Amino acid sequence: MERTSILLIIAAASFLFMFNGVADALKKDSEVFQVGGKVLCQDCTEGWNEWVTGAKPIKGCKVSVTCLDDRSRIVHYASDLTDDAGNFEISVTKYTNGGKELKPQNCFLRLVSSPDPVCNIATDSAGGKTGVKLHRPTAVYRDIVKYVLGPFYYSTPMCDEPDTSIVDSDNGKESNY
Structure with missing residues (x-):
């Protein structure tokens, strides 16, 4: 005991x-913190094993970081394109032009676009479509502070969820069917 x-x-x-x-x-x-991660294509038309484990990296996807101030105004925006392995890394300067410090917890990361003609529907897996806030750094070493998020996924149009709402032409209101 x-x-x-x-x-x-x-x-x-x-x-x-x-x-x-x-x-x-x-x-x-340091004056900079880094945000990194990976973007993959997940095809739901494949079998279960391929769908879960067979995601492929997408080169050229645009991913962005948006930082807000304490009054929810955008004070910083940066983006990066993924490399051949689907990886991205964005460096964010902690101080704006006015000298105000950016707080990483007021920043969020989201998917912007995919150049892939087949795999270009953003999913919300890991928050990629709606955006995910930075919470705790994944790595802190000397003057390096890094947040690694994701992986984020795009999917094919066949996997996209249909919009189940329709607008009633008589009263102009939206309803689900």
Whole structure:
């Protein structure tokens, strides 16, 4: 019992030191933080195994980071294209032209476009279509703070969910069928 208590105390202390290290790095870190991830094509017309494990990287997809200030105004926008392996990496300067500091938790990442003529329907898997906020950095080392998100997926038009709402021509209101 006593040994278990000591181990719990050591684990809690380790967690606190690690958390303080991340917080300190975010406070006094470099002028830049990085956002990275991967974009893949997932084809629902394939069999289950191919659909789940056979996603292929898409080259040239546009991914963006948008950062807001405390009053929800856009103060920074950056984008990047994916490479041959479907990877992207966006560097964000932590200070705007006015000298205000950008807070990573006020930034979000989303899919913008896919050049693939077959696989170009953005999905919301991992939040790629609606956008996903940056929460905790994945890596903090010396002056590097990096957020790795995703993977994000595009799919084929055949996999797109149909719009089930129709507008009633008599009263102009939308209804589901």
